[in-house]
Amino acid sequence: MTNLDIALHVKRLPGWMVLALWTLVVALPLYILIVSCFKSTAEIYGDKFGLPTQWTLDNFVNAWTKAQFARYMVNSFLVTGGAVALTIIVSAMAAFPLSRYPLGWSSPLLAFFLAGVMLPIRLASVEMFTLMKHLDLLDSRLGLVFVYTAIRIPFAVFILANFMRVLPRELEEAARLDGAKEWRILVSIIVPTIRPAIAIVAIFTAIAVWNDFFFPLIFIFDDAYKTVPLAITTFVGQFRTDWGMVFASLAISMMPVLVMYLLLARQIREGVGATGGLK
Template sequence: MSALVISRRPVLSRQVARLPGWTVLVVWTAAVLLPLYILVVSCFKTTAEIYDNRLGLPKSWAFDNFVNAWTRANLGQNFVNSLIVTGGAVILTIVVSAMAAYPLSRYKLGWNAVMLGLFLSGIMLPIRLASVELFTLMRNLGLLDSLTGLILVYSAIRIPFAVFIFANFMRVLPSELDEAARMDGAGEVRILFQVILPMVKPAVSIVAIFTAIAVWNDFFFPLIFIFDDRYKTVPLAISVFVGQFRTDWGLVFASLAISMAPILIMYCLLARQIREGVGAGGGMK
């Protein structure tokens, strides 16, 4: 009997030791799920219902808010614009960042640390402090009211982070891969895109999802660079439902739910690669 009591004590002590961690996880889960719950139920409510009972269920589960949000904000065209800008920024960021990270990680150059430091400074400095100068540059280049201008701006902002990610993943690959490819007659471009990049798919997925989220949800740069309704992105289009004296919150929540769909789909497709990338990144030196 005494041996049974002694054997139970370590189990009980381990459970007590885990209690603070589980408490934090439960609180964090509630903090994440509560806004999502409010978003979902508010999509089916009128503005009066939302003000009357924010946490309650809607009186009817009609899709009127989704239909009205799609038609009144012209979300169809705005979705196409956001897809073009986001896709272009993701592709350009991956290509340019991989080309920059390749020599910094695979060659032993004396200025590698300095260059990586410059890229890291690009992560730390807030680009919005240079909004006036950036607006002037975009105007002089004729890139205002242009999706191409947005793609270039977003790519320039995301490249420092992407170079840092790619360089860390490429650095741990064995140098024998490069040497074997050169012996087979492959050039540097072919080595990068046909040998190195397939080996760092988790890094590509991490850069893609983080860039896509940042670009898709951004409201600031379309606001100051886009004036024509034909080139507005989804976050800028949703703002039409927010007025100075009245806001149609039902349409706002429905628009937000619609805008979340592409990012959720992208994350589901890349989730396995992202988990592998996080696990691999934890073992990097």
């Protein structure tokens, strides 16, 4: 190894140390979560980092049956799936004219959507609760879908519009010459071309909706409509908390989002790589 190679490795050493430290910060909580899923509460208190004395699935079985976790999972799937689908549909229809038509007010309107990303929506919780009450959408999955869709639309419009803006206009011009209408151009040409952007919007929306605890807490009162984050709180009591079941339920709740990310990973990587060409 030459002196130049040694100098190059020394120069890269601080970066590798930062990466190693970040890996430790991320991996340690995941390790604690995984091993705690198979421990009793006494074992967790006794040794947080040690392996369980007996590997058993009792915590998963109890979390699934005692708390009726399947019902909460169905609720979360319905709310998350509905919010993701409605967000993509509405945002695509909004981003298409903003990015493809020569409108003088498209940039200010896009900036208005971007302002929705920066404003903390929880400041309007009282007004949202009043509106939901007047619309008779409290204590319903549909109400949660509308709330999450309204929250995620600004981010989705910003992402989709920027991806649509760099597409060559020859694509839609050729379609118009063939007699295609605007709706057909959007559905058959624009949307398939921006699949990486749609994947980014889908995964970010799904994670935000699936993990949200705040809005189900204030809008849902009936146990039949509660979502997974609320279900996990049933294991936390005033005098005793079954931490083994808490960690098991957290592991179960992570699986759908992890599977979704793995399915969309290629599209997300393509989308992130494509962002370098966005103007």
